[in-house]
Amino acid sequence: MFNPIVFNEKTCTGCNNCVDICLMEILEANPKKGKPPLVKYPDECAYDGACWMRCPQREKGAIRIVPPLPMRVSILRGEKP
Amino acid sequence: MKPDIEVIPIETDVLVIGGGLAGCMAGIKASEYGVKVTIAEKANTLSSGCAGTGVDHSWAYIPPIHEKMGWTIDDLIEDHTQLIARGFINKGLLRLVASENYNRMLDLEKFGIKIRFEDSKIPGKFRIVYQFHSLPSSFNFDGRDLKVKLTLEAKKRGVNIVNRVMMVALLITDGQISGALGISTNNGHLYSFRAKTVVMSTGRANRLTPNVTGIWGNHRIPVNETGDGRAMACRAGIPVINMEFLSSGYYSIGNYELNLGSPRNTVQPAAAVTGPNGEVIVPRTRFYDWDNLGKEKVDARISRQKMLSGNRNPRPSYEQLKQQGEGPFYLDLTGGTEEEIKYIEWSIRNEGKGSLFLDYLKNQEGFDFRKDKLEWLPNSREMAGTASSGLVVNNDLETELKGLFGAGDDVGGVPWAGAPGAFVMGWRAGEKAAKEARQQKNFLPADAGQIESIKKLCSGILQSKEGQHWREIELAVQNAVDYYAGDIRAGNTLRRGIERLNDIKKNTSFRAENPHELMRCLEVQSIIDNAEMVLNASLERQESRRAPFGFIRADFPEQDDAKWLAFLSLKRNEGKFEFSRIPIRQ
Numbered sequence: 086m087f088n089p090i091v092f093n094e095k096t097c098t099g100c101n102n103c104v105d106i107c108l109m110e111i112l113e114a115n116p117k118k119g120k121p122p123l124v125k126y127p128d129e130c131a132y133d134g135a136c137w138m139r140c141p142q143r144e145k146g147a148i149r150i151v152p153p154l155p156m157r158v159s160i161l162r163g164e165k166p
Numbered sequence: 167m168k169p170d171i172e173v174i175p176i177e178t179d180v181l182v183i184g185g186g187l188a189g190c191m192a193g194i195k196a197s198e199y200g201v202k203v204t205i206a207e208k209a210n211t212l213s214s215g216c217a218g219t220g221v222d223h224s225w226a227y228i229p230p231i232h233e234k235m236g237w238t239i240d241d242l243i244e245d246h247t248q249l250i251a252r253g254f255i256n257k258g259l260l261r262l263v264a265s266e267n268y269n270r271m272l273d274l275e276k277f278g279i280k281i282r283f284e285d286s287k288i289p290g291k292f293r294i295v296y297q298f299h300s301l302p303s304s305f306n307f308d309g310r311d312l313k314v315k316l317t318l319e320a321k322k323r324g325v326n327i328v329n330r331v332m333m334v335a336l337l338i339t340d341g342q343i344s345g346a347l348g349i350s351t352n353n354g355h356l357y358s359f360r361a362k363t364v365v366m367s368t369g370r371a372n373r374l375t376p377n378v379t380g381i382w383g384n385h386r387i388p389v390n391e392t393g394d395g396r397a398m399a400c401r402a403g404i405p406v407i408n409m410e411f412l413s414s415g416y417y418s419i420g421n422y423e424l425n426l427g428s429p430r431n432t433v434q435p436a437a438a439v440t441g442p443n444g445e446v447i448v449p450r451t452r453f454y455d456w457d458n459l460g461k462e463k464v465d466a467r468i469s470r471q472k473m474l475s476g477n478r479n480p481r482p483s484y485e486q487l488k489q490q491g492e493g494p495f496y497l498d499l500t501g502g503t504e505e506e507i508k509y510i511e512w513s514i515r516n517e518g519k520g521s522l523f524l525d526y527l528k529n530q531e532g533f534d535f536r537k538d539k540l541e542w543l544p545n546s547r548e549m550a551g552t553a554s555s556g557l558v559v560n561n562d563l564e565t566e567l568k569g570l571f572g573a574g575d576d577v578g579g580v581p582w583a584g585a586p587g588a589f590v591m592g593w594r595a596g597e598k599a600a601k602e603a604r605q606q607k608n609f610l611p612a613d614a615g616q617i618e619s620i621k622k623l624c625s626g627i628l629q630s631k632e633g634q635h636w637r638e639i640e641l642a643v644q645n646a647v648d649y650y651a652g653d654i655r656a657g658n659t660l661r662r663g664i665e666r667l668n669d670i671k672k673n674t675s676f677r678a679e680n681p682h683e684l685m686r687c688l689e690v691q692s693i694i695d696n697a698e699m700v701l702n703a704s705l706e707r708q709e710s711r712r713a714p715f716g717f718i719r720a721d722f723p724e725q726d727d728a729k730w731l732a733f734l735s736l737k738r739n740e741g742k743f744e745f746s747r748i749p750i751r752q
Contacts, residue, residue, distance in 0.1 A: 129686075
C-alpha cells in the first residue's frame with residue numbers, strides 16, 4: 086500500500102545492514118547478491134529511520150525514507166527573514 | 167511453514183528480557199559479577215527501545231553544578247514529586263534515580279558517549295537545560311548512537327545477546343522465577359531460557375488505541391513496544407500498577423514528537439506555540455544564564471511554589487482551545503538566534519526519530535526554522551508518564567516473585583523516570599540480579615507443561631486456516647479502548663467496555679503465515695492483556711486525577727486523596743482481577 090523506503094540501485098551495495106537493524110523486520114535480503122533489499126512489509130514501517138541512519142552508503146543516497154502523505158508535516162511558510 | 171516447533175534450550179545465570187536502555191545497562195552491570203548474562207531482544211539491540219535511534223536528554227542531580235546553585239538532592243526530589251508527579255510517586259525509587267543518574271551519565275561517557283562540549287560555559291563542559299524541574303537539570307548529549315555503543319559494550323563484556331526472540335511467558339517453579347520462554351521471529355523456534363534470576367525491561371505499552379493518521383506505524387513511541395512485560399506479568403499473576411493512566415491525545419508534529427522545543431517538552435531553548443496571527447499561546451524559553459552560576463543561591467522552595475501556583479491554573483489543552491474556536495497552533499522558532507537554531511538542530515538530530523525527521527524536513531520539505539512554522543497536531547493516546555505504570559518493585563528493583571526484577575519503563579510508580587530511570591534502574595537491577603544468581607547453586611527444573619502449552623499455542627496459530635489476520639484483532643481492541651477508555655470515562659461504559667473486550671477475545675482466532683506474523687499475533691495478545699488491565703483499572707479507580715495523568719471519571723469528578731492517593735495494583739487470578747491499593751508515602 087505504502088512505499089516508505091526507496092533504494093537507489095546504483096549506490097546501494099546490498100550489504101543488508103538495514104535488514105539486520107530494522108526494528109519492525111520489514112526488509113528482506115534480495116536473493117540476488119549485491120542488490121537492494123526488498124521491502125516485504127511496507128505497511129509495518131515505524132518511520133524511525135534506523136535503516137537510514139546505519140546505511141554506509143547514506144551520503145550517496147542509497148536509501149531514502151518517504152513519509153506517506155497523511156504523515157507529512159503541515160507547514161506555515163513564512164517570508165524570508 | 168511446518169508447524170513443528172523446535173525447542174532451543176539456553177542456560178544463563180541472569181536473563182534480561184528486552185534490550186533497550188534499561189536492559190543493556192542491566193546486562194552490562196550484571197557482567198561484572200562473574201555470572202553468565204543473556205539479553206533476549208525482540209528486534210535488535212542496535213536499534214530497539216524508546217531510544218533506538220537516539221536520546222539527547224537525561225535529568226539528574228549534577229553535584230558540580232547544583233551545589234554551586236545551592237540546590238540540594240532533596241530539592242530535586244521535591245521538585246519532581248510536586249511539579250511533575252503531584253505527589254503521586256514512589257519516593258524511594260525517585261531518590262535512587264535522582265541521586266544515581268549523574269554516575270550513570272559518567273558511565274555512558276566511558277562507553278563512548280560524548281557528554282562534554284568545548285563551547286560549553288558550564289562546569290564539566292556539560293550542556294545542561296531545563297526539563298521538568300525549577301532549575302536546569304537535564305544533560306543534553308550526543309545520544310544518537312547510544313544503543314550502538316551500549317551493544318558494543320555489552321558484547322565486549324561477554325554478554326550474550328539473542329536478537330529476534332520475542333519473550334512470551336515467565337517460567338515459575340515453586341514460587342520462584344526459573345526462566346522464560348520466547349519465540350524466534352526468524353524461524354519460529356521456541357527459546358527455552360533457564361535462568362536463576364530475570365530482569366524484566368521490555369518497555370512501554372504502545373498501540374493501545376488507533377493512531378490519528380491511519381498510518382499503522384505512526385505512533386510516537388516505537389510501535390513494536392506492546393507492553394509485553396506487563397502482559398507476561400499479568401498472565402503469571404504478578405501485580406502491575408497504575409494501568410488506568412492511559413492519557414488522552416498528545417499534540418505533536420505528525421508522528422514526530424520531536425522535542426523540537428515543544429514547550430511542554432525537554433529541549434531548551436524551546437519554540438513558542440503561536441496562533442494563526444502569531445499570537446503567543448505558550449511563550450518561548452531560553453538558555454539559562456550560566457554566567458550567573460554561583461553568584462546567587464536559589465531558594466528552591468520559593469521557585470517551586472512559584473511554578474506550582476502557575477500549574478494550579480493550567481491553561482486549557484489545545485483540544486479545549488480548538489473546541490472554543492481557537493487554532494491552528496504552530497511551533498514557532500522564527501526570531502530565534504542562529505546559536506539557538508543550531509543548538510536545536512543538533513538536539514533534534516540526537517533524539518528519537520529526530521535525525522531522520524530533520525533530514526526529511528530540510529531535504530524533502532525545504533523547511534527553514536528562521537521563517538517557517540510547523541503545525542502542532544494531535545497524536546494518539548499513550549500510557550502516561552513512562553514509568554508510572556508497570557511492575558511493583560522495592561528499592562532493589564525486586565518484584566514479589568523471588569528472582570524477578572524490573573527496570574526502566576517496565577517499573578511502575580516513578581512517573582517520568584524516562585531515560586534516567588532506564589539507566590539507573592537497569593544498572594541496579596543488573597547488579598542485584600547478578601548477586602542473587604551467584605547465591606543460587608543450581609537451575610530450577612523448568613515446567614514442561616508450560617513449554618508444551620506455548621508450543622501448542624504457536625503451532626496452532628501457524629496451522630490455522632480459518633483464523634483472522636492480526637490487524638483485524640488489533641483494530642477491534644484499539645477501537646474498544648479508544649471509545650470506552652477515552653478522555654472522560656464512567657462506570658457504565660467501562661463495564662460495557664470490559665464486556666466488549668471479552669466478546670472480542672471470544673471471537674479471536676489468530677492466524678499467521680510465518681514467524682514474523684506469529685510475532686505480530688503475540689504482540690496483539692500483549693495488547694489485549696494491556697487493554698484488559700486499562701479498562702479494569704479505570705473502572706476500579708473511583709475518582710478523577712487530572713494532573714499529571716488526565717484521568718477523568720464523569721461519575722467521580724473529584725480527586726479523592728483520602729482514598730486514592732495510592733497506586734492501584736491489579737493481579738490476575740484464574741481469569742479475574744484482584745485489586746489492591748498501595749498507599750503512597752509522602
